[in-house]
Structure formats: C-alpha cells, structure tokens
Amino acid sequence: xxxxxxxxxxxxxxxxxxxxxxxxxxxxxxxxxxxxxxxxxxxxxxxxxxxxxxxxxxxxxxxxxxxxxxxxxxxxxxxxxxxxxxxxxxxxxxxxxxxxxxxxxxxxxxxxxxxxxxxxxxxxxxxxxxxxxxxxxxxxxxxxxxxxxxxxxxxxxxxxxxxxxxxxxxxxxxxxxxxxxxxxxxxxxxxxxxxxxxxxxxxxxxxxxxxxxxxxxxxxxxxxxxxxxxxxxxxxxxxxxxxxxxxxxxxxxxxxxxxxxxxxxxxxxxxxxxxxxxxxxxxxxxxxxxxxxxxxxxxxxxxxxxxxxxxxxxxxxxxxxxxxxxxxxxxxxxxxxxxxxxxxx
Amino acid sequence: xxxxxxxxxxxxxxxxxxxxxxxxxxxxxxxxxxxxxxxxxxxxxxxxxxxxxxxxxxxxxxxxxxxxxxxxxxxxxxxxxxxxxxxxxxxxxxxxxxxxxxxxxxxxxxxxxxxxxxxxxxxxxxxxxxxxxxxxxxxxxx
Numbered sequence: 001x002x003x004x005x006x007x008x009x010x011x012x013x014x015x016x017x018x019x020x021x022x023x024x025x026x027x028x029x030x031x032x033x034x035x036x037x038x039x040x041x042x043x044x045x046x047x048x049x050x051x052x053x054x055x056x057x058x059x060x061x062x063x064x065x066x067x068x069x070x071x072x073x074x075x076x077x078x079x080x081x082x083x084x085x086x087x088x089x090x091x092x093x094x095x096x097x098x099x100x101x102x103x104x105x106x107x108x109x110x111x112x113x114x115x116x117x118x119x120x121x122x123x124x125x126x127x128x129x130x131x132x133x134x135x136x137x138x139x140x141x142x143x144x145x146x147x148x149x150x151x152x153x154x155x156x157x158x159x160x161x162x163x164x165x166x167x168x169x170x171x172x173x174x175x176x177x178x179x180x181x182x183x184x185x186x187x188x189x190x191x192x193x194x195x196x197x198x199x200x201x202x203x204x205x206x207x208x209x210x211x212x213x214x215x216x217x218x219x220x221x222x223x224x225x226x227x228x229x230x231x232x233x234x235x236x237x238x239x240x241x242x243x244x245x246x247x248x249x250x251x252x253x254x255x256x257x258x259x260x261x262x263x264x265x266x267x268x269x270x271x272x273x274x275x276x277x278x279x280x281x282x283x284x285x286x287x288x289x290x291x292x293x294x295x296x297x298x299x300x301x302x303x304x305x306x307x308x309x310x311x312x313x314x315x316x317x318x319x320x321x322x323x324x325x326x327x328x329x330x331x332x333x334x335x336x337x338x339x340x341x342x343x344x345x
Numbered sequence: 346x347x348x349x350x351x352x353x354x355x356x357x358x359x360x361x362x363x364x365x366x367x368x369x370x371x372x373x374x375x376x377x378x379x380x381x382x383x384x385x386x387x388x389x390x391x392x393x394x395x396x397x398x399x400x401x402x403x404x405x406x407x408x409x410x411x412x413x414x415x416x417x418x419x420x421x422x423x424x425x426x427x428x429x430x431x432x433x434x435x436x437x438x439x440x441x442x443x444x445x446x447x448x449x450x451x452x453x454x455x456x457x458x459x460x461x462x463x464x465x466x467x468x469x470x471x472x473x474x475x476x477x478x479x480x481x482x483x484x485x486x487x
Binding site: 141142144163167169170171173174175209212213 | 397400402403404405406407408409411412
C-alpha cells in the first residue's frame with residue numbers, strides 16, 4: 001500500500017509480484033484504486049433537486065426532539081437563557097440536516113460547551129438532557145453521558161496522567177464528556193501540576209475528534225473565568241458559554257413543589273406558606289445552593305414528618321402519610337433565631 | 346504468503362469503516378476489546394504483545410479505532426489484531442479476533458524436514474521472516 005502500483009484486490013499475475021490486499025484506510029492518504037469506495041456502498045438519502053422543499057416541521061417531528069423540549073420545560077423550572085440556547089442549537093442542527101439533504105456543504109458545528117453558574121442551578125441535569133437531545137438530532141452516535149472530575153483525569157505521578165485522560169476520553173467517545181468543576185484541572189500555584197498535561201490532551205481531542213464527542217465543562221462562574229484566563233486555548237475551543245442564572249423565589253417554590261410531588265408527597269396550604277417563608281430565610285443565609293438546598297430541606301421535612309407520625313402512636317391514614325404539615329418545616333434551624341451562623345446547605 | 350488467522354482472514358482486508366462496524370458489534374455485545382501486535386505470526390504463537398491494556402467500559406467504536414491507529418502508527422510493519430473478549434459465564438473466551446494490519450510484504454513459511462531415526466521424517470514450519478532478529482523482520486522494520 002505504500003504507494004505500490006501493484007496493490008489492488010486482484011491476485012498478482014506473476015510469482016514475483018508482492019501480494020498484499022490493501023487495508024482501505026490503514027495508511028491515510030494512500031487510497032487504493034481497486035478498493036470499493038465506501039461512499040457508494042452507503043448511499044443515504046438521495047440529494048434533493050435544487051427546487052425541492054424540505055419540511056422542517058416534519059424533520060423536527062421525526063427526530064422526536066419535541067419530547068425532549070416538552071420534558072425540559074416540564075421538569076426544569078426557569079433557566080430561560082439555557083433553554084433558549086438549547087433551542088437555538090437544536091434549530092441549527094435541524095437546518096444543517098436539511099442543508100445536507102440538498103447536498104450543501106455543512107461544516108460540523110462545534111458544540112463544546114461551558115456551563116457556569118452557582119451551585120444547584122441544574123448544570124448536571126441539563127448536561128444529561130443535552131446528551132439525549134444531541135443523540136436524537138443525530139449529532140452524537142450513542143448519546144451517553146460520562147461525568148468526571150479532576151480525579152478521573154489527572155494522574156498521581158509522571159506518566160500517569162496521559163493514559164488516564166485518554167481512557168476517560170475513549171469511554172466518552174460517541175457521547176458527552178461532562179467535566180464537573182473543571183477549574184480544578186489547572187492549579188495556578190503549582191506549575192508542575194499534572195492538570196496541564198490533561199488539559200493539553202483534552203484540547204487536542206476537542207479539536208481533532210469533534211465528530212466523536214462533545215465536551216461540557218462546568219463550574220462556578222468566577223473560578224471558570226479565571227480558568228479560561230489561564231487557558232485561552234480552552235476558551236476559544238468552546239463555542240457555547242452558557243450561564244445558569246440563580247433561581248428566583250417563585251422558581252424555587254415551583255422546584256420544591258415538583259420535588260415534593262415526585263416523592264409522592266404534597267404540602268397543605270399552610271405548609272406551602274411556611275415553605276415560602278423558609279425559602280426566603282434560607283436564601284438570605286450563607287451557602288445557599290439553590291435547588292440542592294431545596295432538595296435537602298424537603299429531605300429533612302420528610303424526616304420530621306416520619307418521626308411525627310411515629311410519635312402519634314395510632315393508625316395513620318393515607319392522607320397523613322402523604323401530607324407535609326407546616327410543623328415539619330418549622331422544625332428547621334432556619335426558623336430558630338440566632339442559630340443561623342451554621343446553616344447546613 | 347498471506348497469513349490467515351482469526352476471523353475474516355480469507356476475505357479482502359477490512360476497511361476502517363468495516364473494522365468500526367465489527368468493533369461496534371463487539372461492544373454492543375458487551376465484549377471489551379484489546380489490541381495486540383507481533384512480528385512472529387506462527388500459528389502456534391498464541392500470545393501476541395499487548396498494545397496497552399484491554400479497553401473496558403467503552404460504548405463507542407471510535408475509542409478502540411483510535412488505539413488501533415495508534416498501534417499502526419507505532420508498528421507499521423507488524424501484524425496487528427483486535428480481540429474482543431466474551432466474559433459471559435460459560436464462554437469466558439475470545440468472542441471475536443481478527444487481523445487489522447499486516448506487513449506490506451509477507452514472505453511466508455518454509456517447510457523443514459528433519460530426518461529422524463528409522464527413516465522417519467519430522468516436519469516443522471519456519472517463518473522466513475523469523476531468521477532476522479526481532480524488530481528487523483518485515484521490511485527491515487517490523
């Protein structure tokens with residue numbers, strides 16, 4: 001195959017002729033003339049004539065992307081800028097598909113993303129849905145999510161980092177690599193830190209194997225900003241910087257209701273008011289982690305609810321088992337004046 | 346002489362697309378893949394050198410193909426094969442194994458006859474390439 005004119009799929013005529021049936025692509029740039037062109041083997045949809053029309057709405061329905069959007073709207077409260085950007089990306093991919101039907105060249109868009117936002121604003125949740133969405137739009141082959149942190153990428157001694165990072169990248173091929181708290185990869189204070197090596201491999205793969213995986217970096221806004229300042233190459237390879245806004249009080253309340261409903265509970269009307277009051281107080285305190293704090297508050301309310309039922313010492317009805325009362329929330333430290341200096345997140 | 350070992354070895358060599366599909370078939374069956382290479386393709390040489398560790402927990406063929414290509418780059422004149430291990434109980438053996446690269450020139454084997462007592466003849470096959478030392482066997486490189 002190394003430029004040998006005799007290398008075809010036919011048997012060689014003479015005894016002296018070197019026999020080698022070529023590997024189609026084992027040596028890039030030396031395409032064997034005799035090999036069947038794989039482009040012909042998989043024709044795909046025929047190229048449309050220039051005057052044809054493509055029904056984008058039908059294309060959209062075929063991908064089933066609307067289901068993803070519907071569940072996105074139903075399950076995720078707020079996050080308007082995030083949802084807008086996701087819709088834009090979906091529209092771009094759909095239009096690209098339509099363009100491809102006409103045989104128009106479409107360069108594959110870069111979809112590496114960076115999610116910044118406070119704790120508990122739904123970065124991981126959105127990443128998981130993103131994998132599903134990109135899979136449905138045909139951008140990702142598999143659509144699985146590999147979620148890693150610094151520990152999974154950076155090794156402990158010289159020569160340990162590269163294989164470890166490559167291993168993770170291989171696992172993420174065809175899907176989405178989600179690097180949580182990505183700024184830990186780079187430690188300014190230690191220039192011999194192995195994180196830099198990991199970043200270099202990531203950059204290389206993000207650039208050269210764009211069709212194989214999508215990388216999403218996530219972290220808190222200010223620290224990601226300083227991370228990008230130290231790694232300008234990383235910043236420029238990421239097309240979408242999406243900022244997750246903090247939830248408003250009303251959104252937090254909606255999130256709480258969704259979580260309670262998902263656990264098979266409900267609030268009494270008074271408990272609803274107490275919950276709002278709780279959120280107001282909790283939001284003003286230190287280390288408030290948005291939806292995560294709401295989840296924890298509900299978990300603790302369930303604990304108090306359970307021990308309250310045990311203390312009643314009588315048979316309980318189904319309604320009692322599923323209803324959270326104001327006193328279940330009142331028991332929180334947040335309501336105890338003066339003890340607010342050590343709130344649990 | 347073309348070495349025929351493993352699956353597909355009587356077919357024309359697979360293209361990268363075909364290799365990708367085979368890898369994907371293995372991964373869809375839950376068989377982890379590994380890459381091995383050798384410059385001693387004697388049929389009884391079962392244990393080829395490992396190119397890295399077997400690749401577990403992969404879902405997409407691109408990662409395996411990247412390793413195959415890395416091995417091809419480092420060992421351009423070696424035999425390289427891809428193994429897929431079927432770990433299910435009752436099997437626990439190689440589920441699929443095929444050659445993904447061979448040297449540009451394969452000189453083949455010679456048949457050696459050894460005269461033994463009572464006019465007995467013992468036969469053995471000897472790869473021509475194995476006369477050169479390890480590392481210089483195929484086109485002076487492999």
